[in-house]
Amino acid sequence: MTPRTGNKPAFRNRKFFSPVMIGLCLCGCVYAGESANEATEKESELESIRYLIKNVQGNIKEAQGESELLQKELKENEIAAADALLILGDIEQQIKTGGNHLLDLGKKKDIYQDSLAREREHLVYQIRSAYKIGRNDYLKLLFNQEDPALVGRVLTYYDYQNRTRVNRMNEIARQLAALDQIEQTIRHEAETLQQLKNRQTEIIDQFNTSRTSRKEIIERLHFYIEEQGLQLSLLQENERELERLLLQLRDEKTDTIEIYEDIPPFNSLKGKLKWPVPGQITKRFGSTKKGGKLRWQGVIVSTDTGTDVHAVGSGKVVFADWFRNLGLLIILDHGDGYMSLYGHNQSLAKNTGDWVLAEEMIASVGDSGGQTLPGLYFEIRKEGTPLDPSLWCQDIARR
CATH class of the missing domain: 2.70.70.10 (Glucose Permease (Domain IIA))
Incomplete structure (x- = not known):
């Protein structure tokens, strides 16, 4: 900016310094001293206000930072809770499927047990019939030369009865093995089902703990928001x-x-x-x-x-x-x-x-x-x- 030019102000000429002027100057000096004191006080007040503003801004920034941390904590908590619910839903479906499978195995076991009981009854009947005929009658018939055709038919009958007994005994053995396999499967399924139920209990406990923690986070978050006027x-x-x-x-x-x-x-x-x-x-x-x-x-x-x-x-x-x-x-x-x-x-x-x-x-x-x-x-x-x-x-x- 270009400095101003021209005549110097009149008060700078010494011949104007009369006693009246000196008095006025003295009064001005006193007034200037008072203005300086007032300015110092205003500057001090301004500094105090600036300090308060800076302090409030710092508090707000700190509260916002705390709010962000709580938001992050809330996010992790709610995502974990959602994951727990998904796992819980999957476990509940497995428990339902496993329970239905156990019911089917139980029905299958009942069918095998009924069939096994019938086979045993038939086998007992055949054994009793064979016992009634007796070995001696079989030998008598074998050496009877009066009617060879009858002997052939009776031998065929005895052979049929023997094969039937053997088949029934084999069938009983097969059903016993199948029944044993079913019972092992039932025990295994029951153990798996119990493990799932235990896991279900753990997940429910984790979810409940997460919900309790979430409530505390929300209360802290709302406190900071309302306390610092951040809403x-x-x-x-x-x-x-x-x-x-x-x-x-x-x-x-x-x-x-x-x-x-x-x-x-x-x-x-x-x-x-x-x-x-x-x-x-x-x-x-x-x-x-x-x-x-x-x-x-x-x-x-x-x-x-x-x-x-x-x-x-x-x-x-x-x-x-x-x-x-x-x-x-x-x-x-x-x-x-x-x-x-x-x-x-x-x-x-x-x-x-x-x-x-x-x-x-x-x-x-x-x-x-x-x-x-x-x-x-x-x-x-x-x-x-x-x-x-x-x-x-x-x-x-x-x-």
Whole structure:
């Protein structure tokens, strides 16, 4: 900046320093001293305010860091719980199959035992008959030369009886071996079944422990959020994270609904879709969230834990994993820019890349994502823009 030029100010000329001027200068010096003191005080106050701001920012950053750690801990906990449920479901199916197999083996054992009893009765009868005829009668008949033809027929009969007895004894031996094998199989199946039941008990205990730990995590998380006033900022960050995910999925998508034949375009189904679960809508699209500054971009349908979640339309699973705030989340791409989102699930029945048909079961209702009550979070979007699900789905009571 160019310095100012021109005549020097008049007060710099010495001839103007009269007694009056000196007095005025002295007064000015006193006033200047007071202004300097006040400025020092203001600067001190400003420094204090800056320190408080820095301290608050540090607390907020620390709380956000703690919140992130708790979110990570919650994610690990809920994924472990979901895995435990899947294992438990598999074990329960094995127990059911093993129990049915044991019942079949038991019936088969009864059949063999009944058959074995009959064979033994026949063998006893034959032995008694042979005993009544006696060896002496057999020898008498053998040396009887009066009727050779009769002797031949009787010998044939005796030979038949002997072979029948031998066959029955062999059959009894075979059935005894088969029965012994069945009994060994039953013992083995029973042991396996007991091991499965023991494993089932372990998994249930692990799941219950996980749920208890999850409750503690959620309480700590809510404490930090409310204590530090992070609710609004976290809600905003959650929305930004979801927006980023959907943008990424739109960029990555390739073919979608074209794989299916005779399936109407998703946009032609407006007002005709069935809700993914039965229940009561407790959070409606467009209603304000806690704090009043953000609005719901989907709906929450309250229903029982474990309720089957159905796809509202045919499409491809483009995301099936745990996601911040929404817990176990599954996203379907229906083509033409349409997507549907299903959050807070207890477990997921599909994997990324799977194709599903309308009304196919894709998940089960839960409270993942740090929720305290079970329910499904459901969204429909077009090119990332949230749409009101109630305009697309029929009366919720119809499912």
